[in-house]
Amino acid sequence: MTDSVLVVGAGPVGLTMALELARYKVPVRLIEKATERAGTSRAIAIWPRTLELLDRAGATSELVEAGVRVTTAEINAGEKQIARIQFEGVESPHKFVLMLAQNETEAILQRHAEATGVRCELGVELRRVTQDDKAVAATIAYPDGRVQTESFDWVVACDGAHSTVRHNLGMSFDGDLIDNDWGLGDFYLTGAPFGPDVLANYFHKDGPIIYFPLAPNRYRIIASLGPSKGDRPVPPTAEEFQTLVTTRGPASIKLGEPVWISAFRINERQVQNYRDGRIFLAGDAAHVHSPAGGQGMNTGMQDAFNLAWKLALAARGMAAPTLLESYSPERHAVGAEVIAAAGKLTKMALISNPVLQDIRNHVAHLILGLPPVKHALVGQMTEISVGYPHSSLNGPYANASPKPGTRMPPIDGETAYGLGDTPLFTLCANEPPPFNHPLVSSAMRPATAANDIALVRPDGYLAMSARSGDWDSVRAYLDRF
Ligand SMILES: Cc1cc2nc3c(=O)[nH]c(=O)nc-3n(C[C@H](O)[C@H](O)[C@H](O)COP(=O)(O)OP(=O)(O)OC[C@H]3O[C@@H](n4cnc5c(N)ncnc54)[C@H](O)[C@@H]3O)c2cc1C
Incomplete structure (x- = not known):
């Protein structure tokens, strides 16, 4: 078989993409222009939904072992506590946000990708892509000076914020630069009044300062430095x-x-569009935003989970390529929400007028004390409430809740959806279907309380539901692919 997919860039998103495709037995190549891996911590938060999805490739336990579990996020202003948000009640097997330096996350993902047979080709750079309706021609430069053009069925651009592929395709990267500088430092420190399982955020009249635990007595500190000065932000000194x-x-x-x-x-x-023909964009190549909320890397990795099962089915000839049309609308909507939410959080933290700061602190204290608001915020931060309510892949539903597009939580004692080397839908029903279908796993699950028959996508979102015995609806849904 030829290498049917080229993944460009071996950051966390490219590694996740390659790992998922290889797990689904799709021939894949992973190229990375850097000759060695960056050793810096960069994105440090891995949220429960990402851990759930990485668990299927067996990477989660090693990540959890290596990282620090944070179970509480606090917002304070001086001595006063404005809000305390706990993750312990989250409806996921992973009731914490994992703090782990990005270089360590990448090393673990790379080991797992290599164990599934993907070699991370360092020092190999994509220079140019062109495509027709049959293939993509990728011009690739090798460390020994060779530059050659090779053919792939599909290309996934995970080549970061300055994406070569995006520039090559002439896609515009619409949005703004926020006029504020931020300092970031990883420090060993003493005297923290909060525990090692707390992410502590301090509002202050000069701007916020945030402490993320990384290891015993080691923290990532982020602080706003005020309106931007000069061409580039200047890192503060240790003093x-x-x-x-x-x-x-x-x-x-x-x-x-x-x-x-x-x-x-x-x-x-x-x-605007995460896809151009046979080329897909994922991660920072498609969206960048404020690190407030720590969703950037996670959102990118979830682009990869969304695309991998669809691309695997198309590449293996098990589903019509039209399935791939859902990738961009589904993930663009999620990306737009993350950009809006992170932007709001940043603007709120940066309020500089003292009267407005008092109002913000008072209102935040009241609102974030309300259990339904806390519940919604936890769902958003942990990404377990992220779903695809408007997806073209959503089928009919038998009950008002859950609706198609909703994440289906792993049931206690059951493994995650989408396990194994073929991306299959899972049936949750109390009786077996009167047919076998190549896209449906033979391993059924019991009916959920709300639905008589539920069909769950390989990435763990509800595809459709039907009344008991209404197998015709299930079949009609599957025949779309
Ligand atoms: C200081 C800092 C702190 C951050 N903190 C957080 C955080 O707390 N939480 C969070 O979620 N996010 C955070 N982020 C963002 C996070 O680091 C990014 O969202 C994440 O790295 C994106 O992953 P990616 O794989 O899409 O892109 P990248 O990590 O940028 O990886 C892209 C890769 O593609 C390679 N590449 C580029 N062009 C080519 C080419 N032509 N050929 C071959 N290879 C190529 C690059 O060398 C690179 O390795 C932070 C970022 C920074 C810089």
Whole structure:
């Protein structure tokens, strides 16, 4: 068999994409232009929904072993606590947000990808892509100086915010640069008044400062530095970081040696279409936004989970390529929501007028104390409430809840949906169907309380539901593919 899919870029999204495709027995190549892996921590939060989906490839336990479990997020202003949000009640086997440096996440994903037979080709750069309706021609530069054009059935661009593929396709990356500089530092520290399982956010009149635990006494600190100055944001020195900590709180914290200091500005941008013919965009190549909420890497990895099963079915000739048409609308809607939510959170944290700051703190305290608001916020942060309510893949439904497009939580004691080396739908029903279908797993699950028959997509979202015995509806749904 030829290599049918080229994955460009071996960041967390490209690694997830290659791992999922290889797990589904799709011949795949993974190329990365860097000659060695970046050693910096960058994205540090892995949310429960991502852990659920990575579990199917067997990567979650190793990630959880390596990381730090955070079960509480706090918002404080000086000594006053504005909100305390707990993840322990989340309806997922993973009731925490995992903190792990991105370089470690990438190393673990790479090991798992290699174990499924994908080699990460370092120092190999995609220069150019062109396509017709049969194949994509990719011009690739190798470390020994060779530059050659090779043919693939599909290309997935996971080549980051400055995507070569996106530029090549002439896609515009619409959005804005937010006029504010941020400092970022990983420090060993002492004197934290919060526990090692707490993500602590301090509002202050000069701007917010946030502490993310990374290891015993080691934290990622992010602080706003005020309106942008110059062409590039200037990273604060270790002494300037200590001043930020002492001023904004908690003053008891004493910073030790920095592990990494950097600075950034926030871009909020998204492509209109995540697909152009046989080429797909995923991760930062398709959307970038504020790191507030820590959703960037997770959203990108979930682009990969969404695309992998569809591409695997199309590449293996098990479903019509029209299935792939759902990828961009489904993931564009999620990306747009993440950009809007992260942008709002950032603007709220950056309010500089003292009167408005008091109002914000008061209102946030009231609203975030309401259980339904907390529940909705936890669903959004952990990404378990992310779904595809308007997807063209949604079939009919028998009951008002859950509706097609809703995530189906792994049932206690049962493994996740979409296991195995072929992406199959799962039937939840109390009697076997009167037919076998190549897209349906032979392993059934009991009917859920709300539905007599539920059909669940390989990525764990409800496809359709029907009244008991209405197998014709199920069959008609599957025959669309
Ligand atoms: C300082 C910082 C802190 C962050 N914090 C968070 C956080 O807390 N939570 C969060 O969710 N996100 C965070 N992010 C964002 C997160 O790092 C990105 O969303 C994530 O890395 C995106 O993954 P990706 O695989 O799409 O792209 P990238 O990680 O950028 O990977 C793209 C890869 O493609 C390679 N590449 C590019 N062009 C080519 C080419 N032509 N040929 C071959 N290879 C190519 C690049 O070398 C790179 O390795 C942070 C980012 C930064 C910089």
